[in-house]
Amino acid sequence: MRLASVWILACVLGVGALCIGHAGAAPIDKATKAIAGDNNAFAIDLYGELSKAEGNLFFSPFSISTALGMTYAGAKGQTADQMAKTLHFTLPQDHLHSAFNRLDLELAQRGQGAEGKDEGGFRLHIVNAIWGQQGTQFLDDFLDTLAENYGAGLRLLDFRRDPETARVTINDWISEQTEGKIEDLIPPGAIDTLTRLVLTNAIYFNAAWAESFDKDMTHRRPLLSARRQPGHGAHDEAADLLPLRRGRGVPGRGASV
Numbered sequence: 001m002r003l004a005s006v007w008i009l010a011c012v013l014g015v016g017a018l019c020i021g022h023a024g025a026a027p028i029d030k031a032t033k034a035i036a037g038d039n040n041a042f043a044i045d046l047y048g049e050l051s052k053a054e055g056n057l058f059f060s061p062f063s064i065s066t067a068l069g070m071t072y073a074g075a076k077g078q079t080a081d082q083m084a085k086t087l088h089f090t091l092p093q094d095h096l097h098s099a100f101n102r103l104d105l106e107l108a109q110r111g112q113g114a115e116g117k118d119e120g121g122f123r124l125h126i127v128n129a130i131w132g133q134q135g136t137q138f139l140d141d142f143l144d145t146l147a148e149n150y151g152a153g154l155r156l157l158d159f160r161r162d163p164e165t166a167r168v169t170i171n172d173w174i175s176e177q178t179e180g181k182i183e184d185l186i187p188p189g190a191i192d193t194l195t196r197l198v199l200t201n202a203i204y205f206n207a208a209w210a211e212s213f214d215k216d217m218t219h220r221r222p223l224l225s226a227r228r229q230p231g232h233g234a235h236d237e238a239a240d241l242l243p244l245r246r247g248r249g250v251p252g253r254g255a256s257v
Contacts, residue, residue, distance in 0.1 A: 028106065034091055035099040039065045041088040060203055067201040069100050070128060070152060073145045097149040104150075123206040127177045128152035131170055131198040133159050138197075152199070159195040167191045170198060177202040 028036075043061030050057055065087060072083050073093070083089070091099055104126055128150040132138060134157065146152040157166040167186050175183045181204070191198070 029102065031091060031095050031099040032102045032106065035089075035096065035103055038088040038090055042086075045088070063201050063203050066100065066104075066126070066128065066150070067199055069097065070130075070146055070150055070199050070201070073097055074139070074142045097145050101149040123179075123204060125177055125202070125204040127202050129173065129200045130154045131157050131166070131200065133157070133196045136196055159191060160193050163191045163193055163195060164188070166195075170200060174200065174202050178204045179206075 039062055042065055046059070046061055046064065047057075050059060068083065068087055069089075072080065072087070072089070075083055080093075089096055107126065108124055128146070130143070130146060130152050132154050138154065143154055147154075157169060159166050167188070167190065170191075171184055171186055174185045175181075182202070185200075
């Protein structure tokens, strides 16, 4: 007998970088500081696991913590205990989700008045959604918690009769929220007739450098790295062509990078 499936998806897209302060901001309360610290602890643990694989690594710990925080709202007993331990959650349920909400609002305020990389305004979209099977009963307390603290309203789809249309609908929403940068988050066949609930989190970030690099001062130059050969002390020098920018100061403000 196959069990009904629940999907939890977290996607992130960052464009550009931002170096700005947040002068005049109201003090951050203890619960919000606590959830930020918990998320950082989880991020370090997760990086330790993901970095074991070969190749480049790009992920959003906040996105994953948020999506699993939404799931945690419906967990009880041993499941809740294990999730809290893994995610480093130190706040009780009745304080944790409101802390996530305040952290979300705090992050959204950080870029007010800043510019985007594309010369438009700064954009940080943190959006969540729940996609449930039509006719399935979900607990009101669970739905209320997600709606009030994560802005995640319940959207009804018919996974049972038409899982492919449901998949396309979710992917279209993700694409819209990330301004077309992520178009096929859920691959064909991933959602089937036994799917009953999908939780999605999308983060879109577009910001300009506080002080951008001068293209006229950026040139491609060889970067040498020494790689120790196994079994002896010799080094093999490998060269890659990377952008080099000459100047003074710190990276992003005139340093050589």
